[in-house]
Amino acid sequence: MTTVTATANGTTTVNPKKTNLLDHHSMKHLLDETVTEIVTSRGYSEDVRLSNVRLLIGAIIIIIALLAQFYNKKFPDNKNFLIGCIVSYVLFNGILQLIIYTKEKNAFLFTYPPAGSAYNSTGLMVSSKLPRFSDMYTLTIASADPKSISAKPTIEFTKSVTKWFTKDGVLVEGLFWKDVEGLINDYANKKSK
Template sequence: MAADKNSKKANLLEHHSIKHILDESVAEIVKSKGYPEDLRMSNIRLLIGAIIIIIALFAQFYIKKFPDNRNFLLGCIGLYIVFNGMLQLTIYLKEKNAILFTYPPNGSFNTTGLVVTSKLPRFSDMYTLIIGSADPQSIASKPPVEFTKTVTRWFTKEGVLVEGLFWNDVEALVNEYAKETKKTK
């Protein structure tokens, strides 16, 4: 009965539930392989979001009433639009479908971490997992590796994730990316 409490269960009829459980498990697996999580992008998003909230609070609780605070409100609306645009641009250009950014493992000679990306198109059972370099322009970066497999491999009919099977597939992909490429003369 204790195994049932710890098992991850998804609603098989809900696309986001399946993807959420798989993405959470991928993050656990990658971190367990010695890749510390890089939270800088999350912190930048939180900072921009906090600035947006502060701007909205200033606009809401400004001392003067409406006709007198018209210019102040226009300034707040302009700043709100600018910072919200920055937030959306950051998400669109930098994060894309990324579920995890990492630093290189401790003791590694590699200077770049990983970016782990996943896709599960709506009305599809094909889950794509891509592992690539967090800095593709770096001399230490390697070509990304990926797999596309059906989610029916990893879930029971009741919607419980068979973690051992999923763990093996993700671990094999991480190992494939991490293996050293042999240089030829």
């Protein structure tokens, strides 16, 4: 992450965003974080409702596991309670996986429509892929509500990460911002489905 710090003599220094080029997970994470910065700087505010639902279900799963572990009766006396905990644990895990599979997919950012936009606008669902052993990063922008009448067609680009990183693993933010902002502009200029 780029950080700007002020020194005692009044000068500022910039710490560039840097990653390990041999670790595609950290590279994808850095690119995704930067995309989030770009999208939110364009007036889209992040919609965290789905994340909150996932956290709530995860907390329920943990509570179920803790109840099963620390219930004050010993095993054959707590058999029915344990069966209930196991069934509940599997059920809530299934619900969580269903949400991830059907709603979230590869998305790392959901947004509300931009402030001041028309009533018939939808937020964005931004997702990305960086396959293992590949340098091709795919960024996809879609409507957060694809069934809406104002939903726009999905748009994406695929480019090599070698265009955005130096050999030392420093992100050349200007180039990356230009590409991502171009994709956002292309999406904004599309007609609704």
